[in-house]
Amino acid sequence: MSTVAPRFRSHAEDILDALRENPDREALVHGHRRVTAGEFHDLVHRTAWAMQGQGIERGQTVTLLSGNLPEAIAVRYAAHLIGAQVNHLYTGLSADVQAAIVHDVETRALVVDPRLADRAAAIVEAVPVKSVLALGPSATADDLLALAATRTTDPFPGQAGPDDICAIRHTGGTTGHPKGICTTYRQVREQRKAGRAGAIETDAARQLVATTIAHAAGMLADGVLESGGTVVMLDDFDPADVLTTVERERITHLWLLPPLLYQLLDHPAMGHTDTSTLRQVLYGGCQSSPARIADAVRRLGPVLVQGYGQNEGGLISVLTPADHDPDDPERLRTAGRILDGVEVEIRDEDGSALPDGEHGEICVRSAMVMQGYWKQPELTASVLRNGWLRTGDIGFRDAEGYLTVVDRLKDMIVVVGGHVYTTELEDLLNSHPDVRQCAVFGVRDEDGMERVHAAVLLAPGATTDSDELRALVRAERGAMYVPARITFPDELPLTDVGKPDKKELRRRATTPTT
Template sequence: MNVASIFSDMPGDRPCLLFESAVSSYAEVRAAAAGVRARLEAEGVGRGDFVALILPNGPDFVTGYLGVLSLGAVAVCINPMLAAAEIAFILADSGCRLALAEGEVAGWLSLSGLRVVDAGAPGGGGPWSVEDVPDAHPAAIVYSSGTSGRPKGVMLSHGNVAFTARSKVRYMGVTGADRLLLFLPLHHCFGQNAILLPGLFAGACVVLQRRFDRAAVLRSLRADGVTMVFGVPTTFLALEGRIAPADCPAVRYWFSAAAPLPLEVEERWQRHMGLPIHQGYGQTECSPFATYNHAHSLRRGKVGTAIDGVELRIVDPVDGRELPPGEAGEVVLRGPNVMLGYLNRPDDTARAIRQGWLHTGDIGRLDAEGYLSVEDRLTDLIIVGGRNVYPAEVENALYAHPAVAEAAVYGVADPFLGEEVWANVVLKPGAGVGAQELEALCRSSLAAYKVPTAFAFVDALPRNPTGKILKRELRAAAARPSAQDPAGREPGAAPGVGLETWVRDWLGRHLNLSPDAIERDRAFAEYGLDSVLGVALARDLAAPLGRPVDLTVVWEASTLAGLLARLRETGAASAGACAVPAAT
């Protein structure tokens, strides 16, 4: 079936999207998607053509996605916050015919010569119609960072996507009366396939937000009748202690995925809120739903059993031998959720899918009842606030500096983000470079959440007898209580430097902006400061202030003026050069 056909029979007067206080009915969303389809057809787009969706969260992404799929074309979903070089690589790798984009992104894409269609332009497209395609026809390509340092396009079929949406509806119990809160990025498989499409398949209303903003989330929970909430572990850490059952009277369901949820957080949430945080397991390569921790027999600390239609095994990562319950090994799975493969990468596909089994690269174990716990990774993948970072991609950026002889990038456990990115660097003899210069180099070509938060300059990297860098040793050393932060941590303010100047410089460096361009009353989010960078700024503020601050203070304040005022109110700023000036 064509996934877009889900709209064909939905009652037109039923609310479909709630976005910034505006409600769009299923009939209105159908009409807008038909308009996108008509504009694409006028550009010559047809069955099998690749169309880039470089759009932020909003109704335009939803109607653009459905308009593309209705033609039998393929939606190539790209994070609009990626660096220009990263977007350019994906466009070239996928061979997109044109892009659906808006704002500044649409402007520079047009200048680059790519044909751009305004996703939000008004215009009727006639009656809603859908091209019939087989289940194996590609529906969407979602890019994830590759082990070689180049992003890989995960090809998901209409069958993959429909299977996941139906399974989610069944296991989560979604009905047409539900309101699903969606602030996770729609360009990501989680937002698309595990929240948006299940909501639409059930005829529910999707309460859509641009991004995670704690204050906006709390307002919505109180005012919008939200019944189901989906997040990553960082979401629940950010809400914990600031929410009570009375703040979300209609919520009946909480769900976390994309990264391990600490058991302590899971247990505290259950005690305080009276409802569990449900969990599942999957990857983009399996659409991304493979296991579910069932409400009728919830197991804390586990991610559930295989969903119907999916087979799950634990195998020896060396010889592929299936292991008995209780033994740790690589998680492998097969079923209608497994991707078609990686776009233009047959060798990578062959390594990932062997004899029909997807090798996940995750280490886990099954208990006697078939419940899965995920404990480690075979790969060196880093997960920062639910976002994947492959070290090789960051290392490639570091190797672009002429002073760098070797680089090893690895993840270090972080109680708020799950992990943060650290880098150990060996310099060439006689060469010199500072942490800030390497940071700036990375920021010029990588999305902000991929940039190392700390650099250590070392004489050598640990290796095994075959010469492979032992990143497990680097992670273990960083986890030891006696371990010191690498030398590249954010420095304190220089004598005589005010805190406002320090914050402006920090924002300018991390967002590739002139410090003078930061307006005191403009929301940080408008400059591209996401939740991961917000935590990083809060953590780094400890240096000029001489004491730690609440890691959520940047989200609470939301503007430069608000941040300075909040720090002054809490007495976090010390007297002297770094005293917080009064807002003007």
């Protein structure tokens, strides 16, 4: 009997096996292009051989600068076959920040979407990169697709080890220099397993990707491709385009951050779009409004699922469709039940575990927790100890095992008399019938004290003013929660992944008007 352990297989190999099983099925749709599973399978293997031919090896970093393209997903899988680590830049970051990331992760090859050639040139001018490859014809880079076309479709043997770094995902850069979160190939497998166990289904799905594949949409696409489904890709989020595509492509699965879901609900075309094919609308990534989620359930039916997690810690809890009772706002305010295999402790400032119902920092331990921050051992040690991750989120667990996230530590506003939890105030403001969406944030005054600010989007034609909203807050939450300033912008600034950009809101609040 052999005692040799079986070779580790990465998630990319599993996906490619599934693509080979039914090569004629439609796997990816982008614009007018429809790519079969067999075509995509062959493209990945050709690309892996071509990248190896360019000297890219296991353990090196491949950085992607690309919008939503099937070829970008193919490059990621090809790099994973080689055992390389992939860093996918958010395209909305400044050139300086992108260049700093490219340098920080020791990029061996920069793979560029031709639509972003000018930005790539600016990055390479600031940070020399050994190989610059383009996903199509380019005057300044080698055409990776042309190189791949000359290569064999023979399977490229997977070279990744379970504890090799698979991905370096950076925070969005809204709170300072982005941190590189390192996830191993083994941890990616655990994350995928947890998603399936947590009722995040992908079977026979037609998933619409309307946000960047550098974020959660890309990871969800992996599960859809492995389970025999189809990924339909849009370049950007536009509510009209999303609704049109849902109806035309008979979309069954959709992932959105809450602010984008609200834009969908508020669009004039929502009322006459056929959304009956939707089986799962997954949301998460930032706090949601119970009032708006209840509205979504009433309009879309029992298809909503909330996933709470972090790149650092993987998936932590899930609020299932059965939990989405539009008449139970307290349940909608939670992030769902903690997943099997995930340990959660709510800890005080001294690190002691708190009982159910008490507010404290959410700390987690599971097989999904990151390896650490790229080349930042001190920062890693400050958040990771004995396998436990300090999430930086404030929350509590109730007696039924539901987890509620109250705020981010960095967003909690310290005022005279106590703490203002921004999500609690956002929930209250969002409950007003004239409020479509809002963001609450702290701004320091000349004396260094934090003041509560709120940016509020009103429904068209609404006449509600700041005095009325302040009166609501005073009556429901008390004087401590009353915003010192309320503004009514035409739209809220969002980060590249679709979260309210509170850093930008603070900048606007502190920039003198002329």
